[in-house]
Every structure is written in structure tokens, then in C-alpha cells.
Amino acid sequence: MKNGQETLPASAEQASNSRPSPTTRWGGRALGHGIAWVLTVLACAWVGLCTAVGPIYRANDTIAHFGALNWLLGLVTFGITLAIVYLAAAWTKKLGKGNTARGRVNIGARTASAIRSRSQNLGDRCQVRAAASPRWRRAGRIIMRYTRSWQSIMVVLLLGWFWVWATLLASFGADVLSQGSEVASWLDSLNGVQLPYRDGSTIMDVYPTAHYLWPAQPTYLTDQHNLPLTLLYGSVMALSRQLTGAADLGLIVLAGAQLVFAAFCAAATANRFFQPAQVFTCAQKPASQPALPSAGPLARALTLAVLLASPLSFLSTIALTKSPLFAWACLWWLGIGYEFHLARRRGLTMALRHRWALLFSSVIMLASAKYAVYLVAVQLLLALAADRKHWKTYLLCLLLPLVAYEGTLGLLVGSGAVIKGDPIEGKSMQLQQIARVAQRNPAGIPQSARENLAPILDLDAAAEAYNPNDADRVKSSGTGDKLTVYRWRTVTANDMKQLNRAWLQIGLRNPTLYVDAFLAESYGYFDLGDSAYVPVSYYVDNGNVQDKSAWIRYWCHDWRGFVGWFARAWAAVPVIGWPAKGNFWVVATLLLLASEALRGRWRDLLYQAPLLLIMGVMVMSPANNFERHILPLVFAFPFLILAFHRQTRLEESESSAQ
Structure with a gap:
């Protein structure tokens, strides 16, 4: 490395040529392209089917009455989505013409130097193109200045979201109240209070847990809502009741802490997608591939605008319904996976602090949602298959928390201290x-x-x-x-x-x-014509908050109702309201992943695979179009678009340097 610039050894081209191309590893370019087309057609057909059956199931009818209008609606949707995927893939292919299926070419040291020179200027292109606009240049400099690190981005997000906590205090539903009741009953039983168990109504009967799962010795802790989260929420609420006589203060503190955590996760992830990849790595040896360019001011502004302006995002900062906490942690986790992917592709090693971040984000995901077990397990297998060289890192950061969490929970259930989930x-x-x-x-x-x-x-x-x-x-x-x-x-x-x-x-x-x-x-998750069965705004102004809380209900009561109404009213507007609907982000993410596959970016899809698993979780979840299950896709999509754009621009630069 010389003067802060990475250099490739003279034999880089030979080494690169000696490696089998990614298309060879995946069974040949033709086979990979065929698989990509099959997956793309299936994805678009699924969206078309869900859109076509929407009118049927909203009328509580049957698919046996699938008629001509449904066929028309489905085929039109299929055609539009397939065209979107094809055009996106064709556009990137045109920009990167002459590249391999992974969007890279074999280059020597001189070509690599030319690419780096062009790549460093990509982040400033918006300013160059707007040279005639001094205001835009000034705005661009301000945006770049206040997004130069995760700390500065976090400050921007905290300032932009502060009004949510200050005016709404907390958002919650029945789940967190049930968690509070569980811990309260458990603490009472530890203090010798006689409570009903098998012979009376208990909190375990609200979300029924079969009595055959209950140990003989009475216990009131369950894994219904994930034990670690139940202990955290319930303990804070219990302390609040002891100090103030009500759980409200505890709920407000928990909501404020979650807002700070959300700002950190979003800022850390944004920084990873905004900055050149090498700033996160230990460059102990020259990189084998050029770095992605830094994101420009327009891309940064649009990404932050989605986080700050979307009701799905800002309302989730203070929503104590376990899914938002999982979604923010999942965003952090995906961002770290993205950096691991870039470092692996360029032959670099991730810094130790980012390995710790992967470990901690995995732990928080496991503690907040049960299906995180499957996400972590699948990602572990994919990481080991794609990067066997760093197997120790993946075992320590993914397998260790998985085994520790499942093992600890198994011991608690086996000892009779906790009731297993039904x-x-x-x-x-x-x-x-x-x-x-x-x-x-x-x-x-x-x-x-x-x-x-x-x-x-x-x-x-x-x-x-x-x-x-x-x-x-x-x-x-x-x-x-x-x-x-x-x-x-x-x-x-x-x-x-x-x-x-x-x-x-x-x-x-x-x-x-x-x-x-x-x-x-399940259709509503993929049908833009469907309204959410339970929108994120529900947790803002439901009866538990507005009528049953001790004193939260008196704080900005009418404003809280207006915020909930505004979120639902915006989502109800055709087309314009799509960004405020969770299923818009589901469909957009599915089409983007299909474009990645059609473009041949199979390696990129490895760190994005958990998003597909989350879609599967949504389909099999207990409710249709339940927006809180969609949140990981809502938060991740702006960054996926940014990564897609950066990769495309790098391919354009590589192609121009030929």
C-alpha cells in the first residue's frame, strides 16, 4: 500500500486468470443463467398470483371462482414485474458489458489503478453534473460532511426521530403487557405468593401453552415471546411499578432505549454502504479486486429520507412488539454480512471489532425472535460454503451464539424453570x-x-x-x-x-x-392492492395505549391519534401510498433479488439470503399481511438498492477502463 492507495502485484492478472470463474463454480454460465431465469419467472408468477387472488379473498370467496378478470390481473402483474426485473438486469449488463457473471473482469495492475482512479470520483459525480448549481454543490458538501462516519449519521437519525419519542412516548400492544404479567407472576411466586397454576386461569392461558408442557413445580416464565426479551421487558416494567405504581415509566424508558439502538443499527449499516469497503478491513495484504466507490450525496440523502420519513421506520423506533427490535438488529447484522462479503471478494480480512459486532448482532436477533435461529443457521452454512478460509470466524460469530442460546434455553426448560413454547x-x-x-x-x-x-x-x-x-x-x-x-x-x-x-x-x-x-x-404480503391486516400504526393508538395505560394516554392523546390516522391514510392512497405499505417493500425486495440473480451476482445473493427466509416466515406466520413481520425488508431495501447501484457503477468503471 503506497500513499493510502492499494496496489496489485504484477502477477495479479495471472492469479486472477488462474482462478475458476464464478460461473464455472456454479455449474457453467448457461446453467446459471437458466437457473436465474427460472427463479425470476417463479418470483414474478408468485407476485402475479397473489395480486390476482386478492379480490377473491378480500371478498371471502374461493379460488375455484378464479375468472377472466383474475387471469387478466395476474398476467398483467406478471408481465410488469418481469419487465422490471429484466430491464434492471439488462441495464446493469449493458453498463458492465464484457464483465464476468460476477460483474468483474480480470485486470492487471495498470488497469486496476485506472479503475481506482475512476471509482474515487464516482461519489462526486452528482456534484460534477450539477456544476451549474451552487446550491446543490453546497448541499452536497453538507450531506457528505454529516454522513462521513457512523457517529455523525447516528446524530442525524436521533435528531430526526426524537419527536417520535418526545410526543408518543411508547407504542405497544398486548404482547408486552403479557410479558410484564409473566414476570410479575414469576416474581410473586418467588416471594411466596400463592397463585393459581393448573387449577385456575393464568397468564399462560392468554397465549395458550398446553398444560402437558408445564413442570410439576409451578413456574410462570415461558418462552412464548422469547425468554430473554420477556425478562428484560418484564423486569423494567416491574421496577417501574415498584417505583411509580404503574408500568408506564418502564415502557417509556424501554422505548427510548430502543430508539437509540435503532439509530445505532441504522447508522452503522448506512456507514457500511456509504463508505468505500476498505475502511472496515485489516488490509494486511494488497486487495485482489478494486473497492466499490463511495456513495454520493444524492444516494445518501435518499437513503436517510426513507428512514426518517417512512411511518414504517419512525414508528418502529419506539414500538415494543419484539419484531421491531429484531428488525433493527437484523439490519445491523445484514450490514456486517455485506462488509464480510466485500472483504472476502477483495481478499481482505475484517477488523476484529466487526467480528464482535457480528457476534453481538446475532445474539440480539436470537433473543428477540424465535425464527432468528433459522436465519443464523442458514447463513452459517452459506458462509462456510462460500468462504471456508475464515471458518473459525463464522463458527465463533454465528455458531457459538446459536449453540449457547439454544443450550441455555434447553437447560432452563429441562430444569423446570421455564415453560417451553407450545x-x-x-x-x-x-x-x-x-x-x-x-x-x-x-x-x-x-x-x-x-x-x-x-x-x-x-x-x-x-x-x-x-x-x-x-x-x-x-x-x-x-x-x-x-x-x-x-x-x-x-x-x-x-x-x-x-x-x-x-x-x-x-x-x-x-x-x-x-x-x-x-x-x-399469505397473499397480502405480495399484493399491493391489499391493506395491512395489522399495520405498524396499530401500536400507536390502540386501546392498550390510548385507554388502558396509566398516564401515557394523557400525553398528546389527540396527536397520537392523528399520527396513527396519518400513517393509515397515506397507505390507503393508491400508488402514492405504496411507500407507506409494508407489502410494497416485500415486492420491491423480491424483484431486486431476482434482478441480482438474472445479472449473475450469485455471490451478492449469499448475504441477502436471510431476506428470502424472512419472506418464508411471513408466508407461514399466524396472520396475513402483518406489517411488523415485514420490517426487516423495509429497513434493508434502501441499502440493497444502494449496493446494487454501487456495484453497477463499479462495473461501468471497469468496462470503461478496458
């Missing part, structure tokens, strides 16, 4: 399918299936409680006069073994109703 939570789709058949074709349920389900479900109650958008009613979740569908008080582990068999028997006789139940609970 496996019924992972069977929401199956329950919805059974309930739909029970409601719309009860005669189609075989007698043997009825007998197998009798100890598990009340089929008559399931038929009455069934809601196509929400499986919680079939799981008997909630308080008050809910119907008892899931027999959590009397069901046994042996009874549960019969569920899959009965589900299959019913499905073989009612395939159309099973398809209906599946699509009715």
Missing part, C-alpha cells in the same frame, strides 16, 4: 386449513380424522372462530370470551402426534379449501 405456534397454517374445512365443508372431514383431532381441537368451535386472515382465534389466543378451540388444558403429547396424520387425511379430500386457506393467509 409447538402449536408452528402449526398455524395447518390449523387454518383444518378450520376452513370445518367451516365450509364439515362433511368432508373423515371420521378417523375427527377422532384423532377430538383431543386437540373442538372442530365446531374452530368453524365458528375461523378468520381467513388470522390463526390466533383457532389457537385460542387472547382474553375475554374467546372460544376454546385448542384444548390446551387437556391435550397430551401423544394426542399431538395425531395432528399431522389427521391434517393430511382432511387435505386429501379438500385440496381446494387447503389452497384457499394457504393463500388467504
Whole structure:
């Protein structure tokens, strides 16, 4: 390295030529391109299908009535989405003409030097093009100055989001109140207070946990909402009640802490996508590939604008519903993965502090959402497959927290200190399918299936409680006069073994109703014409906040109602309201990933793979178009676009240097 500039050894070109091309590793360029087209067509077809069936399921109808208008809507959507993906891929291919499928070419030291020279100027192109505009040049300099480090970006975000915490204090729903009740009951039991257990109503009956999972010695802690988060939220609320007589102060403190954490995660990630990659690495040896250019002022301003202006973002900074915390941690985690990807591609090693960041972000994800286990596990396998050289890093930063978390939880459950989460939570789709058949074709349920389900479900109650958008009613979740569908008080582990068999028997006789139940609970995530079943704004002005809180409800009560109304009103406007809808970001992310595949950027997709898994989680979640499950995609998409743009500009620079 000379004068801060990386240099390539004279043999770089030979070394680069000696390596097998990425297309060879993936089975040949033609095969990779064919796979990319198959995946692209499937993605666009899925969006087209979900859009086409939207009018059907909003009318509570069946796919058996799929008609000409639905065909037209689906085909038009398919054509538009496929055209978007193709044009994006074709545009980048044109810019990077002559490159390999990974968007790079084999270059010697002289060419690399020319590319670096051009790359360093890419971040200033907006200013050059706007040379006739002194105001823009001045604005560009200001933007670059205040986004030059993660600390300065964090200050900008904190200032831009402060009004949310100052005027709304906290946003929450029933989940955090349930977590507070769990910890309160647990603390009372430790202090010798006699509470009902199997013989009375408890907090474990609100989100039903089958009694066969309860240890003989009474305990009131469960893993229903993730144990670490329950202990954190519940303990702070308990301390607040002890000091002030109400949980409100604790909720406000938790919301403020989450806002600071959100600002840190967004700032750290933005800095990774804004700056040249080498600033995060230990450049102990010359890089084998040129660095991506620094992002320009316009790209930085637009990225921050999405974070600051979108209701999905700013309302999630203080929402204590576990999903926002996971989403912010996931954004941090994805940003670190992006830097690991760039460092690996350029033959560099990540700095130690960023390995620690990967470890801590993994821990926070695992502590805030159960499905983070699958994300971390899959990313571990992909990382080991793509970069076996740094296997120790991945084992320490991904496998270690995964094993430690699962092992600790297993020990607590095995000792009887914690009640394991009910496996019924992972069977929401199956329950919805059974309930739909029970409601719309009860005669189609075989007698043997009825007998197998009798100890598990009340089929008559399931038929009455069934809601196509929400499986919680079939799981008997909630308080008050809910119907008892899931027999959590009397069901046994042996009874549960019969569920899959009965589900299959019913499905073989009612395939159309099973398809209906599946699509009715998942289509909204990919249909821009669908409104959120539970929007993020719900947590701002629901009854728990506005009516039942001790004194939060008195603080800016009308303003809180206006903010919630504004978020919903904006999302309801056709086209203009799309950025305020979660499913817009889902569709946009899916199409962007398809463009990456069509362009042949398979290595880039490795660090983006968790986003596809999150889409799978959304499809199998208990509710349709539940916006809080979409948040990781909302936060990540602006940075994916930025990475896509930077990679394209690098390919353009490489092509021009030929």
C-alpha cells in the first residue's frame, strides 16, 4: 500500500486468470443463467398470483371462482414485474458489458489503478453534473460532511426521530403487557405468593401453552415471546411499578432505549454502504479486486429520507412488539454480512471489532425472535460454503451464539424453570386449513380424522372462530370470551402426534379449501392492492395505549391519534401510498433479488439470503399481511438498492477502463 492507495502485484492478472470463474463454480454460465431465469419467472408468477387472488379473498370467496378478470390481473402483474426485473438486469449488463457473471473482469495492475482512479470520483459525480448549481454543490458538501462516519449519521437519525419519542412516548400492544404479567407472576411466586397454576386461569392461558408442557413445580416464565426479551421487558416494567405504581415509566424508558439502538443499527449499516469497503478491513495484504466507490450525496440523502420519513421506520423506533427490535438488529447484522462479503471478494480480512459486532448482532436477533435461529443457521452454512478460509470466524460469530442460546434455553426448560413454547405456534397454517374445512365443508372431514383431532381441537368451535386472515382465534389466543378451540388444558403429547396424520387425511379430500386457506393467509404480503391486516400504526393508538395505560394516554392523546390516522391514510392512497405499505417493500425486495440473480451476482445473493427466509416466515406466520413481520425488508431495501447501484457503477468503471 503506497500513499493510502492499494496496489496489485504484477502477477495479479495471472492469479486472477488462474482462478475458476464464478460461473464455472456454479455449474457453467448457461446453467446459471437458466437457473436465474427460472427463479425470476417463479418470483414474478408468485407476485402475479397473489395480486390476482386478492379480490377473491378480500371478498371471502374461493379460488375455484378464479375468472377472466383474475387471469387478466395476474398476467398483467406478471408481465410488469418481469419487465422490471429484466430491464434492471439488462441495464446493469449493458453498463458492465464484457464483465464476468460476477460483474468483474480480470485486470492487471495498470488497469486496476485506472479503475481506482475512476471509482474515487464516482461519489462526486452528482456534484460534477450539477456544476451549474451552487446550491446543490453546497448541499452536497453538507450531506457528505454529516454522513462521513457512523457517529455523525447516528446524530442525524436521533435528531430526526426524537419527536417520535418526545410526543408518543411508547407504542405497544398486548404482547408486552403479557410479558410484564409473566414476570410479575414469576416474581410473586418467588416471594411466596400463592397463585393459581393448573387449577385456575393464568397468564399462560392468554397465549395458550398446553398444560402437558408445564413442570410439576409451578413456574410462570415461558418462552412464548422469547425468554430473554420477556425478562428484560418484564423486569423494567416491574421496577417501574415498584417505583411509580404503574408500568408506564418502564415502557417509556424501554422505548427510548430502543430508539437509540435503532439509530445505532441504522447508522452503522448506512456507514457500511456509504463508505468505500476498505475502511472496515485489516488490509494486511494488497486487495485482489478494486473497492466499490463511495456513495454520493444524492444516494445518501435518499437513503436517510426513507428512514426518517417512512411511518414504517419512525414508528418502529419506539414500538415494543419484539419484531421491531429484531428488525433493527437484523439490519445491523445484514450490514456486517455485506462488509464480510466485500472483504472476502477483495481478499481482505475484517477488523476484529466487526467480528464482535457480528457476534453481538446475532445474539440480539436470537433473543428477540424465535425464527432468528433459522436465519443464523442458514447463513452459517452459506458462509462456510462460500468462504471456508475464515471458518473459525463464522463458527465463533454465528455458531457459538446459536449453540449457547439454544443450550441455555434447553437447560432452563429441562430444569423446570421455564415453560417451553407450545409447538402449536408452528402449526398455524395447518390449523387454518383444518378450520376452513370445518367451516365450509364439515362433511368432508373423515371420521378417523375427527377422532384423532377430538383431543386437540373442538372442530365446531374452530368453524365458528375461523378468520381467513388470522390463526390466533383457532389457537385460542387472547382474553375475554374467546372460544376454546385448542384444548390446551387437556391435550397430551401423544394426542399431538395425531395432528399431522389427521391434517393430511382432511387435505386429501379438500385440496381446494387447503389452497384457499394457504393463500388467504399469505397473499397480502405480495399484493399491493391489499391493506395491512395489522399495520405498524396499530401500536400507536390502540386501546392498550390510548385507554388502558396509566398516564401515557394523557400525553398528546389527540396527536397520537392523528399520527396513527396519518400513517393509515397515506397507505390507503393508491400508488402514492405504496411507500407507506409494508407489502410494497416485500415486492420491491423480491424483484431486486431476482434482478441480482438474472445479472449473475450469485455471490451478492449469499448475504441477502436471510431476506428470502424472512419472506418464508411471513408466508407461514399466524396472520396475513402483518406489517411488523415485514420490517426487516423495509429497513434493508434502501441499502440493497444502494449496493446494487454501487456495484453497477463499479462495473461501468471497469468496462470503461478496458
